[in-house]
Amino acid sequence: MSDTITTVNPATGEAIATYEGWDAERIEAAVARAHAAHHAWALVPVAERAARAGRLARTLRARKDHLASLAVTEMGKPTGEAEGEVEKSAVTAEYYARQGPGILADERVEVDGAQAWVAYEPAGLVLAVMPWNFPVWQVMRFAIPSLVAGNGILLKHASNVTGSALALQDLFVEAGFPEHLVTTLVIGDGAVPDVTAGLIEDERVAAVTLTGSNRAGAAVGSAAGRAAKKSVLELGGSDAFVVLDDADVETAAVAAVRARFANSGQSCVCAKRFIVSASVADAFTAAFVAGAEALRVGDPRDRDTQVGPLARDDLRAAIQRQVEESLAAGARLLTGGKALPGDGYFYQPTVLADTGPGMAAFDEETFGPLAAIAVARDDEDAVRLANATAYGLGLSVWTADPARGVALARRITSGAAFVNAIVASDPRVPFGGTKRSGYGRELAAAGIREFTNTRTYWVTA
Structure with a gap:
């Protein structure tokens, strides 16, 4: 079962560190301790658990430079974005430190002749299978509410951010959480499917959450179903960014560049399909392309860098395939379209026009700096194009009339809809998807209650 993990700096292609994957005996010991x-x-008591979350916020800020440096080195995230990821995690810890006890408090129910209430009690030990694109935030947005709810965590992080995963395990202990309550499992890629399935089947594991690919989600979801255990899946997206004919085109274009190329385009909630009303399509496209071409691509350690490398070379190859297949299907290349020469896994910020259903850049999740523009005849056509996807995570609509934007958004299937704003996760509101983007919710009250036993109490004298 044991195999070796070697992490690689995507900006240089050079090896960073090597880890030996755990064997069955070591995994068993870790599960028993957890x-x-x-x-x-x-x-x-929940108040004390929440207080530890407050201490975690302070510890995150104290270790910001170290955690951000790991993210920069292991997955190529630009430094400013890596620091922002740590700060967002600290803000989330503060939110649950304040709000967690109230959200989890018993809810009284009026019943004649009895005392009745609903309690939110810990589910148990939760297996978390997490991705590499936000090495700190992806873990924290699940882990913080789960710990405040009273659960324990087995963390199977992506192998290319193993250093970050081990650092997070130590961080929780430094913040005052009990040792082994958050346990990072070091499992080689070849062993992951069997080990994950075995852990889900293990009676000591109460539930599982995964953020990742549809293939991984299908495997985890089916295993959880066979074991009759709770699962939450966040499986990515192909979010639409809809620009209506009354929108402020310049403002929308500036936002569109941020929405697409943040994290070098490697985010489930990056806008990927830009659906633009015909009357403003030329103006929007010109401004958007100019913004993409102005982005600074380079060493993620440089604070002026806005787009770093892709995290792995196979991801860069996938973007190249999607570009070539879309061009062959009739799309038009406006800028970019090639890997950058030299060391590392860099790819030019790329914009395709004349895209639509049936093209790889429109139909598939594009996990890198590739944007697909499609022109809509009218609002009805914009709804049709936005819904022409297997995914349903986020939606962004731009218009001078917010009521019109909301009315349009109600006709498009997604887990979240933002009007005149970029799709983002925030601890105050639930986050999650529909369709092939998964099910279940993270963050806010819904997120902390996902991994609790909603228990009814009914007491008569």
């Missing part, structure tokens, strides 16, 4: 730690933690 299970014991959870049982003790579940007995800690």
Whole structure:
């Protein structure tokens, strides 16, 4: 079962560190310790659990430089964005430190002749399979509410950010959480499917959450179904960014560049399909292309860099395939379209025009600096194009009339709809998708309650 993990700096292509994947005996020992730690933690009052989240916020800020440096080195995230990821995690910890006890408080129910209430009690030990694109935030947005709810965590992070995963495990202990309550499992890629399936089947594991590919989600979701265990899946997206004919085109174009090329385009909630009303399509396209061409691509350690490398060379190859297939199907290349020469996995910010259903750049999730523009005849056509996807994560609509934007958004299937704003996750509102983007919610009240036992109490004298 054991195999070696070597992390690689995507900006240089050079190896960073090597880790030996754990064998079955070491995994079993880790699960046993985590299970014991959870049982003790579940007995800690929720107010005290929430107070640890407040301490975690301070610890995150104290270790910001180290955590950000790991993200820059292991997955190529530009430095400013890596620091922002840590700060967002700290803000989320503060949110649950304040709001967690109230959200989890017993809810009284009026019943004649009895006392009745609903309690939100810990689910147990939760397996978390996390991706590489936000090495800190992806873990924290699940882990913080789950820990405040009284659960324990087995973390299977992406292998290319193993250093970040181990650093996070240490961070929780430094912040005052019990040792082994958050346990990072070091598992080689070849062993992951069997180990994950075995952990889901293990009676000590209560539930599972995954953020990742549809293939991984299908495997985890089916395993959870066979074991009759709760699962939450966040499986990516192909978000539409809709620009209506009354929108402020310059403002929308500036926002569109940020929405597409943040994290070098490697985000599930990056806008990917830009659906623009015909009357403003030329103006928007010109401004958007100019913005894309002005982006600074380079060493992610440089604070002036806006677009770093892709995290792996196979991801760059996938973007190249999507560009070539879309061009062959009739799309038009406006800028970019090639890998950059030299070391590392860099790719030019790329914009395709004349795209639509049936093209790879429109139909598939594009996980890199590739934008697809499609022109809509009218609002009805914009709705048709926005819904022409297997995914349903986020939606952004731009218009001078917010009521018109909301009315349009109600006709498009997604887990979140933003009008005159870029899609983003925020601890105050739930985050999650529909269709092939998955199910379940993270963040806010819905997120902290996902991994609790909603328990009814009914007491008569």
